[in-house]
Structures are given as C-alpha cells and as structure tokens.
Amino acid sequence: MPSFLEITLGIIQALMLMALSPLMTGIMRKTKAKTQKRMGAGIFQPYYDMVKLMRKDEVVSDQSSWIFRSTPWVNFAAIGTAAFFIPVFLSYSPFGLVGDLLLVVGLFGLARFFTMLAGLDTSSAFGGIGSSREMMVSTLLEPALFLAIFVVALTYGGTNLSTLVEGASNSSLLPHPQLIFAAIAMFVVILGETGRLPFGNHATHLELTMMHEAMVLEYSGKSLALIDWAQSIKQVILFSLIVNIFTPWGIASSVSAISLGLGLVIFIVKISVFAIFVAFLESSIAKWRLFRIPDLITVAIASSLVGLVLYYL
Amino acid sequence: MIENLILFQIIVSLFLGGAILGLISRNGRFSRPLIFIPSMMGAILTILFSVTVITTKSMSWEVPHVIPFFNLEIFVDGISAFFMLLIGIVSFAVSLYSMGYSKEYEIKKRISIFGFLFNIFILSMILVVGSNNGFFFLMFWELMSLTSFFLVIYDHDKEENVKSGMTYLVMTHFGTALIFVSFLLGYLQTGSFGFDSLRTSSSSFPHLIKDLMFVSAFIGFGTKAGIVPLHTWLPKAHPSAPSNVSALMSAVMIKMGIYGIIRTVFDFAGFGASPDYAWWGVLMVIAGSASALIGILYAVVERDIKRALAFSSIENIGIILIGLGLSVIFASYNLHTLSILALVASMYHTINHAFFKGLLFMGAGSVVHATHTKDIEKLGGLVKQMPWTSMLFLIGAISIAGLPPFNGFVSEWLGLQAILSSSQIPSTILQISIAFASLPFALTIGLAAATFVRLFSMIFLSKTRGTSLLHIREVPRNMIAGMAILASVCILFGIVPFLGISLLSTVFHLSSSPSSPYDAIALKNNDMTSFANLSMPVVAIMLSAVALGIFGFIRVVGGKTTKTIYGTWDCGFGKLNERMEYTATSISQPIRVVFKSLFKPHNETHKEFSIPENSYLVKTIKFNSTTKNIFEENLYTPIISSTLFLLDKVRKIQTGKINSYLLYIMITIILLLIFVRFNHA
Numbered sequence: 001m002p003s004f005l006e007i008t009l010g011i012i013q014a015l016m017l018m019a020l021s022p023l024m025t026g027i028m029r030k031t032k033a034k035t036q037k038r039m040g041a042g043i044f045q046p047y048y049d050m051v052k053l054m055r056k057d058e059v060v061s062d063q064s065s066w067i068f069r070s071t072p073w074v075n076f077a078a079i080g081t082a083a084f085f086i087p088v089f090l091s092y093s094p095f096g097l098v099g100d101l102l103l104v105v106g107l108f109g110l111a112r113f114f115t116m117l118a119g120l121d122t123s124s125a126f127g128g129i130g131s132s133r134e135m136m137v138s139t140l141l142e143p144a145l146f147l148a149i150f151v152v153a154l155t156y157g158g159t160n161l162s163t164l165v166e167g168a169s170n171s172s173l174l175p176h177p178q179l180i181f182a183a184i185a186m187f188v189v190i191l192g193e194t195g196r197l198p199f200g201n202h203a204t205h206l207e208l209t210m211m212h213e214a215m216v217l218e219y220s221g222k223s224l225a226l227i228d229w230a231q232s233i234k235q236v237i238l239f240s241l242i243v244n245i246f247t248p249w250g251i252a253s254s255v256s257a258i259s260l261g262l263g264l265v266i267f268i269v270k271i272s273v274f275a276i277f278v279a280f281l282e283s284s285i286a287k288w289r290l291f292r293i294p295d296l297i298t299v300a301i302a303s304s305l306v307g308l309v310l311y312y313l
Numbered sequence: 314m315i316e317n318l319i320l321f322q323i324i325v326s327l328f329l330g331g332a333i334l335g336l337i338s339r340n341g342r343f344s345r346p347l348i349f350i351p352s353m354m355g356a357i358l359t360i361l362f363s364v365t366v367i368t369t370k371s372m373s374w375e376v377p378h379v380i381p382f383f384n385l386e387i388f389v390d391g392i393s394a395f396f397m398l399l400i401g402i403v404s405f406a407v408s409l410y411s412m413g414y415s416k417e418y419e420i421k422k423r424i425s426i427f428g429f430l431f432n433i434f435i436l437s438m439i440l441v442v443g444s445n446n447g448f449f450f451l452m453f454w455e456l457m458s459l460t461s462f463f464l465v466i467y468d469h470d471k472e473e474n475v476k477s478g479m480t481y482l483v484m485t486h487f488g489t490a491l492i493f494v495s496f497l498l499g500y501l502q503t504g505s506f507g508f509d510s511l512r513t514s515s516s517s518f519p520h521l522i523k524d525l526m527f528v529s530a531f532i533g534f535g536t537k538a539g540i541v542p543l544h545t546w547l548p549k550a551h552p553s554a555p556s557n558v559s560a561l562m563s564a565v566m567i568k569m570g571i572y573g574i575i576r577t578v579f580d581f582a583g584f585g586a587s588p589d590y591a592w593w594g595v596l597m598v599i600a601g602s603a604s605a606l607i608g609i610l611y612a613v614v615e616r617d618i619k620r621a622l623a624f625s626s627i628e629n630i631g632i633i634l635i636g637l638g639l640s641v642i643f644a645s646y647n648l649h650t651l652s653i654l655a656l657v658a659s660m661y662h663t664i665n666h667a668f669f670k671g672l673l674f675m676g677a678g679s680v681v682h683a684t685h686t687k688d689i690e691k692l693g694g695l696v697k698q699m700p701w702t703s704m705l706f707l708i709g710a711i712s713i714a715g716l717p718p719f720n721g722f723v724s725e726w727l728g729l730q731a732i733l734s735s736s737q738i739p740s741t742i743l744q745i746s747i748a749f750a751s752l753p754f755a756l757t758i759g760l761a762a763a764t765f766v767r768l769f770s771m772i773f774l775s776k777t778r779g780t781s782l783l784h785i786r787e788v789p790r791n792m793i794a795g796m797a798i799l800a801s802v803c804i805l806f807g808i809v810p811f812l813g814i815s816l817l818s819t820v821f822h823l824s825s826s827p828s829s830p831y832d833a834i835a836l837k838n839n840d841m842t843s844f845a846n847l848s849m850p851v852v853a854i855m856l857s858a859v860a861l862g863i864f865g866f867i868r869v870v871g872g873k874t875t876k877t878i879y880g881t882w883d884c885g886f887g888k889l890n891e892r893m894e895y896t897a898t899s900i901s902q903p904i905r906v907v908f909k910s911l912f913k914p915h916n917e918t919h920k921e922f923s924i925p926e927n928s929y930l931v932k933t934i935k936f937n938s939t940t941k942n943i944f945e946e947n948l949y950t951p952i953i954s955s956t957l958f959l960l961d962k963v964r965k966i967q968t969g970k971i972n973s974y975l976l977y978i979m980i981t982i983i984l985l986l987i988f989v990r991f992n993h994a
Contacts, residue, residue: 054871061881063775065696067707077860084855099852100845102726103717109762110716116766120895123775124881128895131770135763136903142759143752146729150751154736158844218881222871226863294907301752308748312741 002094005255010094014084017240020268021232022046024239024275031279032203046232050225058221061122071118072219072226078111079230079237086237087165087244089263091253096162101149101241104161108193108234112138115227119215129207130214133290137192137199137211140297145189147304151182152245154311168248181307183246188300190238194231196278198288198296209287236271239278243270317372320362321387321443327355328436335428344419345412348428352408352435359401359439366394367819373445380448386507388445391820395660396442396565396572398816399667402802403564404435410675410795411557413788414682418555427467427555434460434561441569447496447506451489454569458485458537461566464558465550477549484546488536492573495530498522499581508581515583523583527593530577531600538570540634541604542944544627548611551623552687556678559619563626564671568663571633578641590645591743597638598750605631606753609760610908613767614901614940617687618677621768622670625713628757629666632728633659635754639731639747642738651734653823654836658727660817665720665806669712672799676706679788679796680772684780689771689897691779698785703773705796710765712803715758718853719807725758730836730845760904767900776891808853810834898938905940912940 002010026043033040060069082104084095116134119127153159155176156167192199200211207214216227244251247270252263288296331351338344366372371390379385389397411431418424437457444450462485466478496506502518503510515523532543539547547567551559578584578593608627615621636659643652679702680695681687696703712719732754735747771778787793806813814834817823836844883889905914919935922928966977 051870054867055874057874058876059879060876062878063881065774067696067774073860073864076863077856080859080863081852081855095855096843097846098848098855100847102729102845103847103852106715106717106722106726109714110711113711113714113716113762113766117770117774120766120770120900121774122881123889123891123894124883125889125893125895126882128900131766132895132900132903135766135900136907139756139759139763139904140907143755146751146755147748150733150748153733157838157840157842159730159733160843160845163838163842163844221874221876222867225871226867290903291906305749305752309745312736312744312748 002097006092006094009090009255009260010084013086013088013090013093014080016088016264017083017086017236018080018229018233020271021236022050022229024236024271025232027272028275028279028282031276032283035280035283046228050229053220053225053228054222056221058223061124061218063123064118064121064218067114068118068121068218069223071114072223072230074114075111076226076230078107078114079234082107083233083237085161086240087161087251088240089252089260089267090255091165091169091244091248091251092162096160100159101153101161101164102159104237104241105145105149109138111230111234115212115215118219119217122218124218126207126210126214126217130211130217133200133211134215136290137293137297140294141189141192144185144297144300144304145193147301147308148182148185148189151178151185151304151307151311154308155179155182165244165248165251166253168245169251169253176311178307178310179246181303181310183242185300185304185307186242186246188296188303190242191278192293192297193238194235197282198285199293201287239271239274240267243267243274317362317365317369317389318374320358320365321372321374321389324355324358324362324439325436327351327358328432328439331355332429332432332436335425335432337425338428339425344424344428345415348424348431349408349412349415352432353405355432355435356401356405356408359397360405363389363394363398363401367391367398367816383448383506384446385449386445386509387440387443388508389443391822392572392575393442395816395820396568397439399568399664400435400438400442400565403667403671403799404561406671406795406798407557407560407564407675408795409798410560410678410792413790413792413795414555414557414675414678416789417682423467427464430460430464430467431558434464434558438565438569442572445508447500447508450508451493451496454489454492457566457569458482458489461550461554461558461562464562465554467555467558468553471553474553477546477553481546481550484536484543488533488543488570491529491533491536493533495526495533495577495581498526498529508576511581515581516585518583520589524593526582527577527584528596530582531574531593531596534570534573534577535600536570537573538567538630538634539604539608539627540600540630541607541627542948544604544608545944545949547627548615548620548623551626551674552617552619556619556674556681559623560671560674560678563623563674564667567626567630568667571630571637571663574634574637578637584641584644586644586647588645588740591642591740594638594641594643594645595743595746597634597641598747599638601631601634601636601638602750602753603631604628604634605757606760607911609757609764610911611942613760613764613904614898614912616690616897618680618689618768618772619674619687621689621764622673622677625761625764626666626670628761629662629670629713632725632754632757633662633666635659635750636662636728636731639735642743642747643734646738646740648737651731651737653821654727654734655731656821657814657817657823658724658731660821661727661810661813662721662724664813664816665712665724665803668799668802668806669709669721672705672709672796672803673713675792675796675799676702676709679792680706682788682792683785686780688779689768692772692777693775693779693891693894694773694777694782695785696773698782699773699787701787701793702796703769705793705800706773707769708800708803710769712807714762714765716762717807718849718856720803720805720810720813721807723807723810723813723847723849726847727834728754734836763901763904767897771897771900775894778891778894778896808849810847810849905938911943913943915939915941 025046030040087093116131119131195212201209250266252259335348338347374387376385440453536543612621612624640655712721715721715725732751834847917937921933923930923932
C-alpha cells in the first residue's frame with residue numbers, strides 16, 4: 001500500500017492536470033492568434049468561458065434520450081479518472097497500482113464511445129458527420145497508438161506509467177534509437193486524438209473541417225462546459241505523456257519540497273513549449289482531405305514498426 | 314462423488330423430460346412452461362454440478378457396452394466443468410427469455426417440436442463436453458449439429474433460411490469428418506477410442522502423427538468455431554435461426570470448437586514443451602488474427618442486426634484463438650508464467666463472449682420481436698419505446714467493445730499484455746511476427762467499438778428510419794429478466810475480475826491465483842519492478858468518485874440552471890425529418906472507403922431528370938451500393954462449381970440400366986479377388 005503522503009501527492013497531481021488544462025488551451029489559442037497576426041484573447045480566457053457556460057441555462061434536443069444527457073458526465077468521469085494515472089511532476093503515481101497506460105487508452109475509448117452515441121442521438125446530420133468521421137479516425141489510430149505503446153513498453157519494461165516514466169528519467173539522453181520512431185508515431189496519434197490539424201480544426205464550425213465539434217454541436221450550458229473541459233484535460237494528459245516519456249528531464253523522483261517544486265516548474269515549462277509547438281505547427285499546415293488522413297496514420301504505424309524491428313535487432 | 318453422479322443423471326433426465334413433455338404437450342396452453350421450466354431447472358443444476366466439480370473433484374461415469382464394443386464414458390474434469398458452467402448460465406438465461414420469446418411460435422402451431430429440439434440441443438452440448446470416448450464424443454457432436462441444423466431451418470417457410478441451413482449442414486459435416494480423422498489417427502496409435510488412452514500415451518506418438526492430429530482437429534473444430542475462411546456458415550445460420558437459438562449457438566455452441574481445440578492440444582495430441590510445437594501456436598495466432606480482423610470488418614458494414622452479431626462472433630473467436638495460440642507458443646518455449654497469462658486471457662474472453670454475445674443476440678431478438686425487422690436501416694428511436702432492452706443492449710455493446718469497467722476490457726487487457734510479453738520468447742523472428750500480429754488485434758478492438766456504436770445508435774437512437782414506432786411496446790418481463798441475468802454477469806466479471814481469474818486458476822490448476830478480490834492483477838518484470846497493474850474495483854470506485862466530484866463542483870460554481878426542451882438545430886430551414894438523418898450505410902462509409910480493397914464496393918447512381926435534356930433539374934435520384942464477399946466469390950464458388958463439374962462427370966456411369974450395374978459388380982468382385990490373392994502371396 002502506498003503511504004498517505006503518496007496518495008495525496010497523486011491526487012494533487014491529477015487535480016493539477018485538471019486545473020492546468022484550460023490554461024494550455026488558452027496558450028495554444030494565443031499562439032495561433034499571434035502567428036495569424038491577430039491579438040487574440042488572453043491565455044486565461046478558457047477559464048472565463050467555462051465559468052460562464054456553467055451558469056447558463058441549457059437547451060436539450062427533443063429527439064434526444066438519456067444517452068445525450070448522461071454523455072457529458074460519463075465523458076468527464078472517464079477522462080478525469082484517466083488523469084489520476086499520469087505522472088506529472090513526480091515520476092511516480094500511486095495509482096500505478098490500479099491501472100496502466102492501456103487503462104488510460106480504454107478510458108479514452110469509453111469517453112469516445114459515449115460521445116459518438118450522443119452525436120447520433122439528436123438526429124442531426126451534423127452529429128452523424130462527426131460520429132462517422134470519428135469512428136474511422138479513432139479506429140485507425142488505435143493500432144498506431146498501441147504499437148507506439150508497444151515500443152515504449154518494451155524499452156522501459158512495462159505499461160505501468162510509473163515504471164515507464166521512472167525508466168525514462170533514469171536513462172541517459174536518447175540512448176534508444178527506436179524511441180525516436182515511437183515518438184513520431186505518438187505525435188501523430190496525439191494530433192489525431194485531440195482532433196488538431198491536419199485531422200480536424202477546433203477553431204471552426206464548418207461541415208468540412210468538423211470532427212469533434214460536430215458530435216457535440218447540440219450541447220450547451222453546463223454540459224458543454226463539461227465536454228470542453230474534458231477535452232482539454234484529455235489534451236493535457238496526452239501532452240504530458242509524450243513530454244514525460246520522451247523528454248523526462250527534471251521530473252522529481254523523490255518526495256522533497258525542492259525537487260517537487262522544481263519538477264512542477266519544469267513540467268509547466270516543458271508542456272507549454274510543446275503546446276506552443278503544436279499550435280505553431282497547426283498554423284502552418286492546412287486541413288487534409290478526410291481520406292488522406294489514413295496515409296498519415298499509416299506513416300505513424302510504419303514508424304512504430306520500424307521502432308519495433310530496431311528494438312529486436 | 315456419488316452425489317455428483319446422481320446430479321448429472323438428474324440433469325440428463327430433466328432435459329430429456331423437457332424434450333418429451335414438449336412433444337406430448339402439442340401446443341397446449343401449458344406447452345411453454347412444460348418445455349422451458351425443465352430446461353431452466355436443468356440449467357440451474359448444471360451450474361451447481363459444474364461448480365461442485367470445479368471446487369471438489371472430477372466425476373467419471375462408465376456404462377459398459379451401451380452399444381456393442383463401445384462403453385459410454387462420461388468424465389467431467391475442471392475444463393469440461395468450466396464449459397458446462399458457461400452452458401448452464403447461458404441456457405438458463407436463454408430459457409427464461411424463451412418463455413416470452415416463443416409465444417409467437419404458439420400461433421404457428423409448432424412449438425412442441427421447437428421445445429424438443431431446444432432441450433436436446435442443450436443436452437447434447439453438455440454431453441459433448443462430458444464424453445470421454447471418441448465414439449460417443451462424435452455421436453453427441455453430431456446430435457448437437459443436427460439439432461442446431463433443425464433449429465436453424467425452424468422458420469422453413471422462407472427459402473433463404475433453408476438455404477443457409479444447407480450451408481451450415483455441409484460445413485459442419487466437413488468439420489466433423491476432419492475431427493473424425495484426428496480421432497482415427499489416435500485410434501491407429503492406441504487401438505482405442507477412449508480419451509484416457511490418448512491422454513496416457515499420446516506423448517510417445519511419432520511427431521508427424523501429432524502434427525496431423527492437431528491440424529485435422531484444428532480445421533475440424535475450427536469449422537464449428539467459425540475461423541476464417543471456414544466461417545461462411547456462421548453469418549448465414551445465425552440470422553436464420555430464431556434469436557434464442559442464435560444466442561445459444563453463438564454464445565456456447567461455437568465455444569465447443571474452442572473446447573475441442575484445447576482438448577486436442579493439451580490432452581490428445583501429445584503437446585510437449587519444445588520449440589518444435591511452436592508452429593501450432595503460430596498457426597492459431599495467424600488464423601485468429603485473420604478471423605478477428607475480417608470478422609469485424611464485415612460486421613462494421615453489415616445492415617442485418619443478427620448478421621452483424623454473427624460476424625462479430627467470428628471476431629471474438631479470433632481474439633480467443635490469438636490468446637490460445639500465444640499460450641501454446643509460450644508453453645513450447647517453456648515460459649510457464651506467460652503461457653498461463655495468455656491462457657487466462659483467452660479463457661476469460663471465452664467466458665465474456667458467452668455472456669455478452671448471448672445478451673446481444675437476445676437483445677436483437679427483442680428488437681425483432683417488437684418490430685419484425687432485422688434491417689437496421691429501417692430502425693431507430695427505440696430507446697424511448699423499449700427503455701429496458703436498450704439499456705441492456707448498451708451494456709452488452711460496451712462490454713463487447715472492450716471498454717472499462719466492463720468485462721470485455723479485462724480480457725482484452727490481458728490479451729494485449731500477453732502480446733507485449735512476447736519479447737521474452739528466445740526467437741527474434743517470432744518476437745517480430747507477434748509484434749506485427751498486434752496490429753490486427755489493436756485494429757480489431759478499434760473497429761469493434763465502431764461496430765457497436767453504429768449498431769446501437771442505428772437501432773435505438775434518434776428518429777426511426779422506416780418502421781412506425783406507434784405500436785411498438787417493450788418486450789415481456791421474462792425476456793428482460795433473461796437479458797438482465799447476462800448483463801449483470803457482464804458487469805460483475807468486469808468490476809470483479811477476481812471471480813473469473815480464480816475460477817480459471819482452479820479449472821486449469823494454475824499456481825498463481827489471486828488471494829483476495831481486492832488484489833490487483835499484477836504483472837512483474839524479472840527484476841520485480843511492476844510491468845502493469847490493473848485493479849478494476851478501484852477503477853470503478855474512481856469513476857464514480859470523479860463523477861460525483863464534478864457534479865458537486867459544477868453545482869457549486871454554476872449554481873442552479875434550467876433545461877429547456879427544444880427541437881434539434883436545423884440551420885433555420887424548418888423541421889428536420891428522418892430522411893435527413895445519417896443512415897447505417899452512410900455512417901460506415903468512411904470505413905468502407907478506407908478498406909475498399911476488401912469490400913470492393915460498387916456504387917450505382919441512377920438519376921431521372923424533370924426535363925430529359927437538362928441535367929440540372931433532378932427529379933429522382935437513386936443510389937445503390939453493394940459490397941462483395943470475397944470469400945464466397947473467390948474461395949467457395951470455385952470449389953462448389955468444380956465439385957458440381959466432377960459430379961456431373963461421375964453421373965455418366967450411372968446409366969440406370971441394370972445390365973451395367975451387374976457389370977460394375979462383376980468388375981468389383983474380380984478386382985477384389987485379385988487384390989486378396991496378391992495380398993496373401
């Protein structure tokens with residue numbers, strides 16, 4: 001059994017992730033605005049939006065059923081639970097005894113399952129578009145993600161996230177060539193899972209570019225706040241995974257005030273840099289045609305396979 | 314010991330009693346209770362019996378010379394009892410469900426025959442797993458195949474059902490023939506059809522014989538299990554059979570194939586822990602991956618509910634086989650712990666599939682019962698009319714999609730961990746190939762989620778797409794109860810995997826069994842660092858805690874707000890109608906396009922113009938999209954047509970004249986005489 005202090009730290013890590021997630025969304029929006037020569041809203045704008053939405057009344061479609069109503073809660077519960085397994089500033093999460101990376105993937109799957117159902121529940125064609133596209137993309141992303149996990153798990157000996165991140169932080173600077181290939185695959189998967197360009201575009205509500213937005217088009221008020229928040233938590237979870245697995249420098253491996261504080265600061269810096277990089281990348285590429293996306297995912301899969309072969313040879 | 318025997322005899326007589334009562338009752342008022350109450354009691358006793366066998370010790374029963382030279386030998390050990398437990402639980406739920414479901418057959422005046430076949434079918438499956446003698450095994454196997462064949466063509470008014478029944482009959486006998494070959498090879502070595510003699514002496518068989526026994530049994534049992542490319546009967550027979558029968562067939566009967574493969578590999582064919590046998594496992598992994606991927610790819614585009622579920626059964630059998638194959642590979646390299654992990658993954662999935670597929674077929678049956686259509690393009694919006702059915706179907710859908718905290722997730726998690734452990738096999742080629750095999754496995758899991766999102770939403774959500782919802786009512790209570798039993802087991806085996814794993818470790822005499830329900834499933838590296846942990850009860854608690862926490866948070870921050878019910882956003886163009894909705898075909902269109910090399914979709918657009926010269930004013934537009942079944946067209950059609958061609962040639966000697974037949978007989982006698990003469994010399 002982990003000690004009381006460890007469990008507390010674990011819970012604090014998860015709450016940190018949840019609290020930080022709108023900030024990352026804000027930073028990314030600001031970066032995109034700057035690269036497009038706009039002023040853009042402040043980086044704290046997503047927090048204001050969320051509070052505003054929580055206080056608004058809701059409109060619910062008369063066609064919808066209890067699936068539509070319960071989806072925001074299931075969505076948040078699944079993604080919020082996933083946040084507990086992620087090592088943030090401490091290389092160790094006590095919840096590693098409960099679940100691993102595959103469970104995190106499974107929980108994302110649960111959230112996505114309900115979101116797709118909700119998209120189809122309102123009998124709007126927009127929901128259909130979104131769910132149908134999400135179905136294709138998520139289906140193809142699954143093997144890409146699993147193969148990337150495969151490479152990482154073999155290199156560091158486990159899908160347990162604490163083992164993974166500890167293994168990563170103890171190893172020297174990029175000693176394993178296969179990890180570069182896994183990182184490429186993981187990066188593509190993260191773009192896809194968070195619905196960023198070239199997969200989809202968060203900033204518009206255009207039929208051509210919508211994926212996630214189309215599924216949740218009918219939500220308003222508290223439900224929309226929940227869905228948006230859950231989406232940004234998911235994004236931060238994926239960002240911290242890639243950051244902590246592939247660039248694990250500076251993460252705290254012991255429980256002391258200095259190393260924890262340092263770990264937290266370094267984490268925030270690293271993840272912000274990563275977020276700015278993704279936003280920058282998003283500004284510089286266009287949305288791809290839907291049926292070109294499988295090509296990109298194939299690249300991710302092939303990259304992981306190369307990594308696997310490199311590991312075994 | 315003796316009590317077990319009596320219990321077993323009571324079970325047999327209960328099912329026989331149900332069968333006979335069914336025949337006697339002749340569609341009377343009490344015919345349904347007379348048929349299904351004995352089978353329910355029999356099923357409960359089967360559960361009781363298998364639990365006692367698993368927890369105490371094996372049962373054997375021998376009746377000498379039932380048929381000259383052959384003793385009826387019944388031997389129930391842990392593995393048999395494990396499969397009997399599945400049969401018991403599923404057939405109890407299905408019998409309860411059938412009380413309501415078969416009501417419509419009373420009107421058709423044929424329920425007595427149905428009752429007879431139904432009881433004998435369940436009984437034959439129990440006897441198959443119990444028999445300890447090749448001769449009787451095949452006899453019960455044949456009984457099982459025939460009763461299920463008659464049940465498949467039960468609705469024989471429809472031409473289509475009879476056709477699918479014939480496909481089933483041919484395929485299942487092809488399988489039986491190969492199983493017979495396998496047993497015959499054993500007989501030639503031991504001189505007995507008894508399984509005991511195989512068990513004791515199979516390790517000393519020549520290697521070639523072992524391989525032959527395995528391959529023929531694998532193909533034979535694989536036909537029953539529905540391995541690609543021997544699966545063609547499955548998507549035909551399951552939709553044709555009444556839904557309660559398809560539930561039994563898909564949940565338990567195809568598992569008899571898995572049972573046969575396990576018995577053959579670990580008991581009869583003399584498997585030994587040497588890399589020489591690794592290719593058995595490789596064969597299973599390849600067949601399993603192909604079945605999983607191809608099964609689910611056809612399921613995701615299918616329009617018929619029951620056909621989609623049948624294709625998904627092929628997928629799940631594939632997943633079970635991948636686990637089993639990995640277990641064999643690990644065992645052949647003497648990696649004992651990993652072999653156990655893979656075996657547990659595979660058998661856990663066997664349990665899970667029995668439960669959720671039984672549940673889903675019953676759910677599909679309820680939908681068909683209420684709406685009289687199997688076409689999901691015509692369904693939709695049932696969630697308000699049939700709240701219970703839809704909720705139970707959703708539980709089955711989430712479970713089969715392998716999502717936490719339901720049971721499918723646990724077995725797929727174990728399966729993925731078994732694949733990840735393949736790095737410990739001391740053979741680089743195998744390591745890399747198994748890593749590549751994880752690609753179809755992961756893709757299958759993703760596609761399964763898509764399949765069941767599509768099925769559930771098309772049947773139950775949004776507006777109806779054709780059938781009028783006016784007269785649709787929720788199904789009777791006993792049907793809901795039957796589904797609810799399996800749904801609750803799905804949840805139970807998801808949240809408390811301890812149940813399943815300790816059951817499996819008792820059945821297969823595994824050393825490492827978890828000590829308490831609170832223990833996580835823990836996999837460790839060689840240096841004792843944690844490889845992976847999973848504790849489903851805690852995950853369930855965390856999920857509900859997070860949900861409660863966020864509920865409180867939102868209430869505190871957001872305060873009280875109201876909900877207004879209003880029409881779906883229609884871009885300001887006026888009322889949306891059901892023709893504007895996404896349909897089952899359109900929702901799977903992206904997947905059809907991505908995998909177009911498999912589906913070979915053929916699209917036809919037919920336009921009619923208001924003014925023939927003007928192609929801008931379209932009056933009507935028709936769109937037709939068909940996909941091909943490449944197995945039927947490229948594998949079965951050539952075989953069937955060449956067989957017909959051959960038989961046509963053979964027909965020429967059948968002249969119908971008695972003189973020529975006399976000539977044939979004389980030629981035969983002369984040939985025989987020559988043969989005997991030279992054989993003696």
